[in-house]
Amino acid sequence: MGEYTLTRSEKRFIGWHLFIAISALAIGSFYGPMQAFNYAGWNFYPTLKKWHIAESYYQGLTLHGVLNAVVWTTFFITGFLTFNMIYGLKRPLKYPKLNALGFWMMVVGLVLTAYAILANQASVLYTFYPPMKASWIFYLGLVLLVVGSWIEGYGFYFTLHQWKKDNPGVRTPFIAFASVATMVLWQLATLGVAIETLFMLLPWSLGWLEGIDIQLARTFFWWFGHPLVYFWLLPAYISWYGYLPKQAGGKLFSDTMARLAFWLFILLSVPVGFHHQFVDPGVAPGWKYIHALLTLSVVIPSMMTLFTVVASLEYAGIKRGGKGLLGWLAKLPWDDPIVAAQLLAGLLFIFGGIGGVVNASYNTNLILHNTAWVPGHFHLTVSTAVTLTFMGISYWLVPYLTGRELCCRKVALAQVYLWATGMAIFSQAMHSLGLLGAPRRTPLGEAPYVPPEWSGLLLRVGIGGIFLLIAVYMYIWIMAHTAFFGRKAEKPVEVQVAEPMQDVQLTPEWLDAWKPWIAGAVGLILIAYTPVLMELISHMVPVAAPKMKLW
Amino acid sequence: MTAHSTLIDRHERRWIAISAALLASFAVLIGIAGFALGVQVPTLEQRVDPAKLNEDPVWSQPGVREIVPGRKYEVYIIAQTWMFVPREIVVPAGAKVTFYVTSRDIQHGFKVLDTDLNVQVIPGYVGKLSYTFKEPGEYKFICTEYCGLGHAAMAGVIKVVPPEEYQSSQ
Ligand code: HEM
Ligand SMILES: [Cu+2]
Ligand SMILES: [Cu+2]
Numbered sequence: 001m002g003e004y005t006l007t008r009s010e011k012r013f014i015g016w017h018l019f020i021a022i023s024a025l026a027i028g029s030f031y032g033p034m035q036a037f038n039y040a041g042w043n044f045y046p047t048l049k050k051w052h053i054a055e056s057y058y059q060g061l062t063l064h065g066v067l068n069a070v071v072w073t074t075f076f077i078t079g080f081l082t083f084n085m086i087y088g089l090k091r092p093l094k095y096p097k098l099n100a101l102g103f104w105m106m107v108v109g110l111v112l113t114a115y116a117i118l119a120n121q122a123s124v125l126y127t128f129y130p131p132m133k134a135s136w137i138f139y140l141g142l143v144l145l146v147v148g149s150w151i152e153g154y155g156f157y158f159t160l161h162q163w164k165k166d167n168p169g170v171r172t173p174f175i176a177f178a179s180v181a182t183m184v185l186w187q188l189a190t191l192g193v194a195i196e197t198l199f200m201l202l203p204w205s206l207g208w209l210e211g212i213d214i215q216l217a218r219t220f221f222w223w224f225g226h227p228l229v230y231f232w233l234l235p236a237y238i239s240w241y242g243y244l245p246k247q248a249g250g251k252l253f254s255d256t257m258a259r260l261a262f263w264l265f266i267l268l269s270v271p272v273g274f275h276h277q278f279v280d281p282g283v284a285p286g287w288k289y290i291h292a293l294l295t296l297s298v299v300i301p302s303m304m305t306l307f308t309v310v311a312s313l314e315y316a317g318i319k320r321g322g323k324g325l326l327g328w329l330a331k332l333p334w335d336d337p338i339v340a341a342q343l344l345a346g347l348l349f350i351f352g353g354i355g356g357v358v359n360a361s362y363n364t365n366l367i368l369h370n371t372a373w374v375p376g377h378f379h380l381t382v383s384t385a386v387t388l389t390f391m392g393i394s395y396w397l398v399p400y401l402t403g404r405e406l407c408c409r410k411v412a413l414a415q416v417y418l419w420a421t422g423m424a425i426f427s428q429a430m431h432s433l434g435l436l437g438a439p440r441r442t443p444l445g446e447a448p449y450v451p452p453e454w455s456g457l458l459l460r461v462g463i464g465g466i467f468l469l470i471a472v473y474m475y476i477w478i479m480a481h482t483a484f485f486g487r488k489a490e491k492p493v494e495v496q497v498a499e500p501m502q503d504v505q506l507t508p509e510w511l512d513a514w515k516p517w518i519a520g521a522v523g524l525i526l527i528a529y530t531p532v533l534m535e536l537i538s539h540m541v542p543v544a545a546p547k548m549k550l551w
Numbered sequence: 552m553t554a555h556s557t558l559i560d561r562h563e564r565r566w567i568a569i570s571a572a573l574l575a576s577f578a579v580l581i582g583i584a585g586f587a588l589g590v591q592v593p594t595l596e597q598r599v600d601p602a603k604l605n606e607d608p609v610w611s612q613p614g615v616r617e618i619v620p621g622r623k624y625e626v627y628i629i630a631q632t633w634m635f636v637p638r639e640i641v642v643p644a645g646a647k648v649t650f651y652v653t654s655r656d657i658q659h660g661f662k663v664l665d666t667d668l669n670v671q672v673i674p675g676y677v678g679k680l681s682y683t684f685k686e687p688g689e690y691k692f693i694c695t696e697y698c699g700l701g702h703a704a705m706a707g708v709i710k711v712v713p714p715e716e717y718q719s720s721q
Contacts, residue, residue: 058697129657129697130657130658131656131658132658213675214658214673214674214676215673215675215676218673254560254563257559277671278592279592280593280676281594281671281676281677281679284595285585285594289586292581293578296574296577299570299574300570304563304570307562307563307566307567308563311560357577361577361581362581362592363585363591363592363667364581365592366590366668366669367667369669369695370660370662370669370695370696436664437664439662439693439695441695441697442697442702444703446703447693447703447704447706448703448706449691449693506558507558508558541598541599541600541675546632550632550657550699551699551700
């Protein structure tokens with residue numbers, strides 16, 4: 001039986017996703033180090049302004065947030081999931097044209113959004129909190145981006161449905177199952193932001209609505225904002241569960257637990273948005289506490305993931321000759337950039353998880369809300385656990401798609417370690433600054449109230465930025481070199497999908513059934529949100545946009 | 552390895568049980584800190600039309616109100632682009648100070664350094680939060696939500712003075 005391979009046009013389709021994702025990272029991640037340098041007192045913004053690279057710190061920050069956290073992630077994810085669907089089910093998409101439509105809609109959305117930001121009409125940051133008002137083009141672009149991604153998701157559903165019909169009683173292969181699950185989560189999540197944008201922001205920015213209720217808009221936003229982070233994270237988990245064990249030389253410890261974890265994430269990701277609103281006046285403390293408890297429940301599937309991934313790696317390490325309690329750890333292929341990227345991502349993610357518990361813990365949030373702690377936290381999660389894993393994935397997926405060899409393996413290995421080191425330095429300093437009260441979204445190099453005691457930490461942020469500036473462009477260079485100038489590979493890349501230790505058919509059928517879980521997720525959302533939304537909607541205070549442009 | 556005989560590994564069961572115990576202890580501790588010891592998040596005082604703050608009897612005169620001399624104070628603060636009104640506040644040490652914070656225009660943040668006072672300032676809504684400053688000194692408060700070009704300079708100060716000094720200065 002030969003390896004299943006994707007057709008040329010399928011490869012090209014996925015390749016386009018990655019091309020846009022990586023291009024977005026190339027631009028968006030330029031501003032990160034600039035921000036870090038501003039903190040350290042090396043302020044390049046006057047020069048950036050002169051060269052029209054950033055009109056202000058905030059235009060740069062908007063580009064940084066949107067291009068990294070929205071564009072790099074969403075395009076990479078839809079591309080990677082498309083690969084998982086086709087390769088996992090060993091069949092083409094049912095309606096490739098539908099998926100293509102979704103993709104091009106996302107591209108048009110991206111162009112509109114990018115235009116609005118670059119024209120300095122939308123320096124509202126990637127959370128676009130009203131009543132700061134961006135150009136309507138910005139909101140329209142976002143809508144198209146989201147709807148396009150939905151359509152790609154629908155394409156997955158049709159494909160899975162057909163596969164299930166053709167394979168009754170067979171468990172869906174994990175990577176395909178988990179990809180569809182990620183899309184289901186995304187659809188539940190984006191409902192909130194779709195309501196906010198379609199019924200509030202877009203008509204208001206077009207002048208059809210005089211004012212909107214700001215607390216209500218925030219509440220819809222955070223219905224989306226938290227599960228958004230799981231939309232980023234689950235594809236990294238797909239790689240950790242579905243590929244990494246094999247890449248490290250072992251097997252997936254438990255297919256059953258992997259699936260159960262995915263279902264629990266779907267149940268628990270959405271009804272938790274108030275943990276971003278602990279200090280919002282318009283949500284009652286009791287509801288905030290309930291959301292805190294639901295958020296903390298994510299401890300269970302997270303700890304399950306830690307267990308399963310570590311157990312799979314332990315098995316791999318023992319097979320490679322590791323002895324004793326921790327001998328397996330040293331035997332893992334730390335010199336393979338694909339594996340090292342994911343191991344380092346997972347390692348730093350442990351600290352991200354611990355920080356997350358602190359964020360979610362209701363009153364401890366008072367200390368850190370809107371401080372530098374928060375970007376410190378999510379540069380461990382989305383910018384390391386997720387981004388570094390995606391980098392590791394691209395080190396095999398781009399060669400697979402282009403039929404070219406990964407250029408300069410050693411450089412790739414160095415890139416991975418540099419990224420992890422830079423982020424560790426950067427994020428540790430950001431966490432500490434936050435505890436001292438340093439606000440986020442602020443050019444701290446220019447803020448008059450910054451006391452001299454913070455300067456050591458601010459310097460460390462800058463030093464982390466130097467590592468990361470180098471690491472990000474090493475990555476871009478490796479990718480460009482591989483995709484466009486790489487040596488033609490003699491034999492195709494072998495796709496390393498991990499086999500579970502047990503027969504997949506032993507996984508209970510209820511873990512491969514969709515309806516009960518989705519119904520449960522919807523039910524939880526309704527319980528967690530209906531009373532508060534009703535209260536807000538029945539007491540709306542319409543607020544108009546400011547008369548002048550504030551950036 | 553036992554993984555082949557049962558669906559959920561024995562060690563993993565134990566691991567999940569420990570995780571659940573951890574989760575339960577977090578829930579209880581946070582609950583006690585919040586609802587028994589009073590380390591509380593801000594609450595809603597009222598809704599106001601941000602365009603009409605000047606016509607409001609309370610909001611047309613933001614600042615400090617003495618409720619019980621030396622013991623209880625109320626402070627009304629308006630955040631607007633790009634300043635706090637008022638930007639300097641004087642209260643005595645040891646008194647319970649309740650802050651009411653709202654916005655005249657867009658979203659801002661209000662965070663007092665070295666305390667757990669922190670509220671998202673949302674136009675249309677008045678956040679309420681309390682604190683007792685035990686030590687005299689200067690406490691800076693800063694805007695922690697992006698509000699435009701002047702955001703990084705938006706700050707103020709709370710001067711906490713010894714009670715005797717406070718009475719004589721009034
Ligand atoms: C290249 C290395 C990077 C550096 C040095 C860096 C640095 C920073 C800094 C200093 C901030 C805080 C700015 C502020 O609050 O004033 C920030 C914010 C942010 N970064 Fe990064 N970053 C990097 C890469 C990334 C990546 C890869 C992602 C996502 C995949 C990301 C996502 C974000 C987001 C979402 C924000 C928040 C923007 C906001 O508050 O509106 N960053 N970054
Ligand atoms: Cu969250
Ligand atoms: Cu501000």
